Amino acid sequence: MADPTCTHTDSSILEALRIKTRLQSRYNVFDASGRLPFDIVFGLRRRSDSDPCDISFRTTNSFLDVPYALANGILSLHELRTSTTGHKERSEVDVSRLREAITDNEPTIRYITLPSKSNRTEMRGQMGFTEYRYRINPGSPLASLFESGKKYRIALANRDLGKHRWIGSDHVPLSSTLASTAEHSIEHRNIISNSHSGLAVFSVIKSLIWPPTVETRMHLLSPPKNETSSRDDQDRTILQVTVTNTGSDIISVQTRGQQRFLSPWGPFQPESDDGLNAGRRPCILDPSSTTGNLQVIDVTTGTVVRHPPKPGVCGLTSGRPDRRPMVDQLVALRPGVAVSREILLDRWVRGLDDGRYLIRLMPKGCWWHFGDIEGDPDHDGKIPKRYVVAKQTPVVLESRDEVEFELIDGRIVGR
DSSP, X not given: OXXXXXXXXXXXXXXXXXXXXXXXXXXXXXXTTSSSOOEEEEEXXXXXXXXXXXXXXXXXXXXXXXXXXXXXXXXEEEEEEXXXXXXXXXXXXXXXXXXXXXXXXXXXXXXXXXXXXXXXXXXXXXXXXXXXXXXXXXXSTTGGGOOTTOEEEEEEOOSEEEEEEEEOTTSSBGGGTSOOOSSOOTTEEEEEEEEEEOOEEEEXXXXXXXXXXXXXXXXXEOOOOSTTSOHHHHHOOEEEEEEEEXXXXXXXXXXXXXXXXXXXXXXXXXXXXXXXXXXSOOOTTOTTOSSTTEEEXXXXXXXXXXXXXXXXXXXXXXXXXXXXXXXXXXXXXXXXXXXXXXXXXXXXXXXXXXXXXXXXXXXEEEOXXXXXXXXXXXXXXXXXXXXXXXXXXXXXXXXXXXXXXEEETTEEEOO
């Protein structure tokens, strides 16, 4: 949050604000149906400047307002294609019609704040960059420039990002707190991109293919209490997890290994905290995994005390890796038929202090395909290439259930 006690100096106000910029698209596909939200992602960071305060400026009709920036030559839009001879080509898209849609009459005034060097957080992988997303909605004037089946690139076209209306750290326009001069307008400040990188490259498709909804439920099983059951059996605590395909089509789901599907990007890299975990960590359906994507939370502190197991180290590959899943990594989900897993909890929670705990299922995205393809391996044991879809949305295994249990003297009670 900006410091309201910070004071801008006259010299810092009059100098151009120099920043680093990074450009990216949230996904590498624009879904014209609108079901998958699409953003242009900016990463912004102030370079060394003499202003000790956080600086906020208006995003409407700025370089962050993508249609405005395209219409005014700050950003460029090109169509990308490959010629018959295999050469990469691009041609500039006519954006003149966007000028007609530009307005300054926004119902809500939006600002972005760029912290000073002393106030910004140097988060790992973000390097102190502030992220801003511009949403492109289907049916908008900008989206009308995109044609299904084509590929586009949005890039920074000008280092001079223009004059921007800006405000002080207390969100009060500076012209009301500092005296203006005849030569300079304190309300507006020039922004220069000293260095920039990244491109927003994306393909346009009419509509993505989406998986059916999968329902995952969890509950504790009561221990056996008949005469033939041993004391050990009666002391065991089993979590039963059932996964049910609520759709009308059979699907095959990849349960472990490197997952390949559409993942959101930030300014620099795919986001690992997108909630779907597109890595090699197994999901709850994987019979070779002890606990899948389960976690245990201490009810009192809210701390995660048991995490899903980390995936093994991936071996080195040469050239372009073949990420087709092995057939034995697949599980078929038939409509309305529950696939069940029983997980022994006692060993997993061993070593925890007495107290109350929750079991949650972390959301996990998995590659999938229509039909039962477990019995159709290629010569190398992987799925045939004809099943690989370039722009794949994941099937998400998640659950609204939270299973609570209590540990007393190291034993699970209250089942």
